[in-house]
Amino acid sequence: MTAIIRLAWQSLLNRKATAVLTILTVAISVSLLLGVEKIRTQAKASFANTISGTDLIVGARSGQVNLLLYSVFRIGNATNNIDWQSYQNIRQHPTVDWAIPISLGDSHRGYRVIGTTPDYFRYYRYGQKQSLVLAQGRAFETLFDTVLGSEVAKKLNYQIGDEIIIAHGISDKAFNRHDNLPFKVVGILAPTGTPVDRSVHVSLPAIEAIHVGWESGARLGHTPTAESLSQAQFEPKQITALFLGLKSRIQAFSLQRTINSYPSEPLSAIMPGIALHELWGMMSIAEQALLAVSGFVVIAGLMGMLTSLLTSLNERRREMAILRAMGARPVHIFFLLISEATVITAAGILSGIGLLYLAMAIAQPILQTQFGMVLSLSAPTAYEYFLLGMVQIAGMLAGFIPALQAFRHSLSDGMTIKV
Structure with missing residues (x-):
């Protein structure tokens, strides 16, 4: 068998x-298959690590x-306030x-602007219970201080000491900006790969202060100056x-x-954790579609290999005849093609594995910066080894078709050893 594999290698050379x-x-089909699997699993892990160490999230009914989307991912709006x-x-419970x-x-x-307290920087956790770091x-x-997420500071090119204007509501237009009450950037958070990076943090009293004189989302009354508001308690x-x-x-x-x-x-x-699991389950159709597409790409790659072997059979009949003349049996020809x-x-x-890890090394900083997704260069998992094993078996099975044809040709051509 070793001789046949060596002969197969020489034939390929x-x-x-x-x-x-x-x-x-x-290789391309395998790298795509593993790439989709790694992005799927690591996106799921990154998704699940958006918040950790928090036992309950409370909001309006x-x-x-x-509730998870608007409180953690800053997507959508609350049905009501608390x-x-x-x-x-x-x-006080x-x-x-x-x-x-x-x-x-x-x-x-x-x-999004988030009004909160200093406890946010003390207790909020993400990933594997990692703390927020400035x-x-x-x-x-003070009242008009703000701390920016890393993406906000980077994309808008803000530095410590810069002033920013907050707008009322999600739409940032000239008519709904609190332009007479600028906030001063006093801190910039380190990247977390979570929605924290895309958030502007201010104090809860500041949220109250900037809405003095605003009714029903519109500036209807007199809006005090920053100096006068700083003297008040909110x-x-x-x-x-x-x-x-x-x-x-246990008390959760x-x-x-x-x-x-x-x-x-x-x-x-x-x-x-339960809400994240439910949310990911809602996206399982897209997840399965990606896996199906990558599976079809692998099939296409193996079909290309099969086509190449079948095409070369007619050109290699002389090679097969020489092998038979040298004593090779039809079964040897069969195993040679396999x-x-x-x-x-x-x-x-x-x-394909090498190509994938090269692409991951190049894409890692880009994905983390642009999408907040941490793509680790970890070894293949047991499931990924299983996928690679299935590809290897499928490749061997694909070799049966040209091997069977070569076996039949060697008989029908009458290539037997003459004594």
């Missing part, structure tokens, strides 16, 4: 151009996916260790949602039931 093109076809007194009551209130509704040049500056302290009347960390995770279900039946107003408490298919497939798989 004699047809270098065709062999290289066939190997490249298989709505579906858990909607009364500040309700926040205080939940915060004996099972609650910490609480982070957030207020949404304003924006800056397409990026790359530059400090957290907000307490939020309402917030959009709050993140809760509990003293013991009990507190969830308590909040869901809160008597003062209709509230919903969700567990981020060995060629095996070697081509194996070389294509190895080349």
